[in-house]
Amino acid sequence: MTKRVLILATDGFEQSELLGPKKALEDAGFATVVASPKPGSIKGWKDHNWGDSVRVDATLDEVSAADFDALLLPGGQMNPDILRMNEDAVDLVIDFDDAGKPIAAICHGPWLLVEADIVDGRTLTGWPSIHTDLANAGANVVDQEVAVDGNFITSRMPDDIPAFSAALIAALAD
Numbered sequence: 639m640t641k642r643v644l645i646l647a648t649d650g651f652e653q654s655e656l657l658g659p660k661k662a663l664e665d666a667g668f669a670t671v672v673a674s675p676k677p678g679s680i681k682g683w684k685d686h687n688w689g690d691s692v693r694v695d696a697t698l699d700e701v702s703a704a705d706f707d708a709l710l711l712p713g714g715q716m717n718p719d720i721l722r723m724n725e726d727a728v729d730l731v732i733d734f735d736d737a738g739k740p741i742a743a744i745c746h747g748p749w750l751l752v753e754a755d756i757v758d759g760r761t762l763t764g765w766p767s768i769h770t771d772l773a774n775a776g777a778n779v780v781d782q783e784v785a786v787d788g789n790f791i792t793s794r795m796p797d798d799i800p801a802f803s804a805a806l807i808a809a810l811a812d
Contacts, residue, residue: 641707641810642669650716653682653689654796655744662803671695683714698726703733713745722753740809742791744802761787763794
């Protein structure tokens with residue numbers, strides 16, 4: 639059976655951080671499902687302006703951690719900031735962690751891990767402006783292209799997407 643990865647995003651996601659890993663996962667034979675608080679489509683952010691829209695496959699109330707093998711949290715400033723204020727989104731992150739399933743978060747995406755209160759004692763990276771947030775939540779913050787700690791896979795920025803995607807694919811292959 640094909641392994642499935644849930645991509646949790648909303649308007650303002652960093653376009654490359656959703657589309658790059660999504661393509662890498664699909665090229666490796668994994669199925670991806672984009673879930674958002676709202677149906678229809680969500681708009682990306684690219685080069686300091688609105689980017690392309692991505693079709694939403696399911697709304698948050700239609701997905702469950704039990705139906706997926708991993709969770710992908712793309713960054714962008716707006717996307718995770720909006721999602722961390724959504725109780726259903728935060729609960730979904732907690733459910734993936736409780737199940738010990740891989741959670742891959744890039745750029746500002748780790749904000750959702752902070753909001754879920756699951757970073758204490760974990761080694762993480764992220765966009766430089768969230769390092770203080772991660773540290774204040776108890777994380778051991780590193781500045782490297784990918785940090786893997788148990789079921790957490792984190793990266794800093796779009797330049798890290800190849801290593802980030804490879805780490806998630808490796809976790810799914812185990």
